[in-house]
Amino acid sequence: MGYSKDQLLVRLKELQIDFSQYEHPVVLTVEAQAKYVGNMGGALSKNLFLKDKKNRYYIVSALGDTKVDLKVLSQRLGLGKGGLRMAPEETLVEILQVPLGCVTPFAVVNESARHVSLLLDQGFRTHERCFFHPLSNDMSISLDACGLDNFLKSIGRDPSYVDLEANPPVGKDQPPDLAAYVPSVSTVLPDLPEKAPSSQNSIGNHVSAAINSAAVTAKVVKPAGNVQNVKEKSVNGVRPLFPAADVGKFVEQLLDRASALLLSEISEDSIKQHGGQLGAEVANNIKKCLREDLKNLATIFKNTAYTEGFYTGTHYQPKRL
Secondary structure: OOOOHHHHHHHHHHOOOOOEEEEOOOOOOHHHHHHHHOOOOOEOEEEEEEEOOOOOEEEEEEEOOOOOOHHHHHHHOOOOOOOOEEOOHHHHHHHHOOOOOOOOHHHHHOHHHOOOEEEEEHHHHHOOOEEEOOOOOOEEEEEOHHHHHHHHHHOOOOOOEEOOOOOOOOOOOOOOOOHHHOOOOOOOOOOOOOOOOOOHHHHHHHHHHHHHHHHHHOOOOOOOHHHHHHHHHHHOOOOOOOOOOOHHHHHHHHHHHHHHHHHHHOOHHHHHHHHHHHHHHHHHHHHHHHHHHHHHHHHHHHHHHHHHHHHHHHHOOOOOO
16 A cells, blocks of 8 residues: 555654645646635646656656646657657556546655656746645645655655756757656556446446346346346455446446345345335435445546546647747
């Protein structure tokens, strides 16, 4: 397990780093964060988790209004124009051990991120206070660059501040100015399941099928063999895993769980006990069991949409006149 928000806050206090903390609802964009802390007298930050073709990883932490051109940054690192791209969603958990929307400089505290390069916007040094999420996006903390430096040094990191908007020429006689920040070690991850293709239509069909199935199953009938197996798994207490990296599999397992719960709730004893109230009783029990699973699924969809939107935004560069 990686560092938690509470553990990080304790660490900052132990280091006697001056910071202020502000709890707020979960936010997925800088604009949403600004609604809660934008008037607190500090600069907001945006953070990118990137990888190159050799599976070397980078966190780029910048001021909210800093323009980060990944093509230019790739050249400055000596990776070529297409060298950097957004890191896959599953690597957030494998390497940084944080969910989507929670990438910050603090994520390098985890041992699994020891080979991740951290590039900090030199603009942080021009502000009295800067806001970052403390490994969780339901809180923001503000501190100065000196406090951030002290934290990084305490975990053996030498803070690296660069001008992220610079575009120096790179050529035969002008080597990449940021080449020293390329990690010397590639990160090898365990084999991860491939993402299943998904769309609004396919999800809608699954949901419709689940509703129709529930309506039919509400009638007391003998389940088929394959459905009986699902029920037996539920009765044995085996709860399926819900992999965040595979939405299609997540949905299928969620539907299997819903079917199993529905079947396990309908029996001769329950019919005798609840009679005409059986439907309401079953519905309440299923909602209670599936509430957290559905919340997790909704969060995954929101975070994925945010990441894709942020990636598109960083690649859009208006033509210069």
